[in-house]
Amino acid sequence: MAPDPQSWPVPSGSVVDLYRDLHRHPELSGQETRTAARLASELARRQIDVTEGIGGTGVVGMLRNGDGPTVLLRADIDGLPVKELTGAPYASAASGVDRNGATVPVMHACGHDMHAAALIGAVDVLLERATEWAGTVAIVFQPAEETGEGALAMIADGLPQLVGTPVVALGQHVSPVPAGAVVAAAGIYGAASDNFRIRIHGVGGHASTPEAAVDPIVAAAATVMRLQAVISRETAAQEPAVLTVSSIHAGRAENAIPDEAELTVNLRSFSASTRHRLITAMRRVIDAESAAAGMTRRPSIERISGAPLLLNDPDATRRTFGALGESALDTHLVTQPMTGSEDFGALGEALGCPSVFWHWGGTAPDRYSPAELATLLAEARFPEHVPMNHSPEYLPDLEWALPAGIQAMSAAALHWLQQPTSAPLDQGTR
Structure with a gap:
């Protein structure tokens, strides 16, 4: 069915104000205290039972409407250490202190503010249509998705005992595709992610006498270049994998050789064997380059965060997308997974239920020409004038994105709430 914006819910003024407020006041992963309090207040105002502080700053609301299945709806709530350049009247000027103690700008560069506001808007729809369904809705606002820590933290802090076993866990993510489109894969949909911090230990000295030092910057540069070959020369062309050196820091003075260089590395993989091979190769290269440079101390390699493989239950995904296609949305079940990562899948695994995660369009359709839209659908390439998630210029089109979400x-x-409890989903496909 073609998208029909005229049939989408019209967000209340309070939900629009909520989005703008969350966008203006983003918070870093694990520090979402203001955001959590605001969302808990929104749930309480709707007379929904609220539990706060799950997994740090997580919030859970339980909307009960008679006997029936439990359905879990999740939105993530953390921002990113990015300086906003959108020019929006509600743009963020916030800053925060990261885990290294540095003061950094903060913005909702990935749209988690839109996720939270859309979930509150969906709750309003469920309240308005309460005569059409029965059961319980577990409303989960999850912190620290960007660091891959929030879902596991909520699970460890009692989420399964609080929500029981849902028939399905549902999550969504705004993206710069045209509003009205929803996209997912039935099966593997997102990569596993592993983030590492590497410290190369050299011997500092004066820049005028490099022979008296062991320069960690040179070793770090060689390491960065050699790591690229892990993908280009050690990974089969048909096997998707990504290795990114995402930061490098060393030294503070222009006339001194530092005694340490620090790198961070991000790995993306789609199977346990590929993940193991990438990590093994990364460690081998880092150790070998340090040894080749004459380091007397082995480098330290620390895994700092990550996310598991994102798996959409095939049957649950097809059922969900059938319903979305009947509700004036343009559905696309793709065959290629995204290289992005999400910790949402950990919720379904821990709760023993199928899970479905999709992306929805947050960009006004008229920002795409017919040719650009055709290229997007055929090759998954976005036009240059449409900023991507994590860009300092990324901003969903509010009038389109919020109703669509x-x-x-x-x-x-x-x-799912209208399904009879006597016919639960066959979970054997997990």
């Missing part, structure tokens, strides 16, 4: 989440939830 509310429509997608509420339609999916209503589909």
Whole structure:
């Protein structure tokens, strides 16, 4: 079915104000205290039972409407250490202190503020249509998705005992595709992610006498270049994998050789064997380059965060997308997974239920020409004038993104809440 914006819910003024407020006041992963308090207040104002402080700053609301299945709806709530350059009237000027003690700018560069506002809007739809469904809705606002820590933290802090066993866990993510489109894969949908911090230990000295030092910057540069060959020369062309050196820091003075260089490395993989091979090769290269440079101390390699493989239950995904397609949205089940990562899948695994995660369009359709849209659908390439998530210029088109997100989440939830409890989903496909 073609998108029909006229049939999408119209967000209340309070939900629009909520989005703008969250966008203006983003918080870093694990520090979402203001955000969590605001969302807990929104749930309480709707007379929904609220539990706060799950896994740090996580919030859970339990909306009960008689006997029936439990459906879990999740939105993540953390921002990123990015300086906003959108020029929006509600742009963020916030800053925060990261885990290294540095003061950094903060913005919702990935749209988690839109996720949270759309989930509140979907709750409003469920309240308005309460006569059409029965059961319990577990409303989960999850912190620290960007660091891959939030889902596991909520699970360890009692989420399974609080929500029980849902028939399905549903999550969504705004993206710069045209509003009205929803995209997912039935099966593997997102890569596993592993983030490492590497410290190369050299011997500092004066820049005028490099022979008296052991320069960690040279070793770090050689390491960066050699790591690229892990993908280009040690990974089969048909096997998707990504290795990115995402930061490098060393030295503070222009006339001194530092005694240490620090790198961070991000790995993306789609199978346990590929993940193991990437990590093994990364460690081998880092150790070998340090040894070749004459380091007397082995480098330290620390895994700092990550996310598991994102798996969409095939049957649950097809059922959910059937409902979305009947609700004036343009559905696309793709065959290639995304190289992005998400910790959402950990929730379904821990709760023993199928999970479905999708992306919904947050960009006004008229920002795409017919040719650009065709290229996007055929090759997954975005036009240069449409900023991507994590860009300092990324900003969903509010008038399009919020109604579309509310429509997608509420339609999916209503589909599962209307299912008879006597016919649960066959979970053997997990």
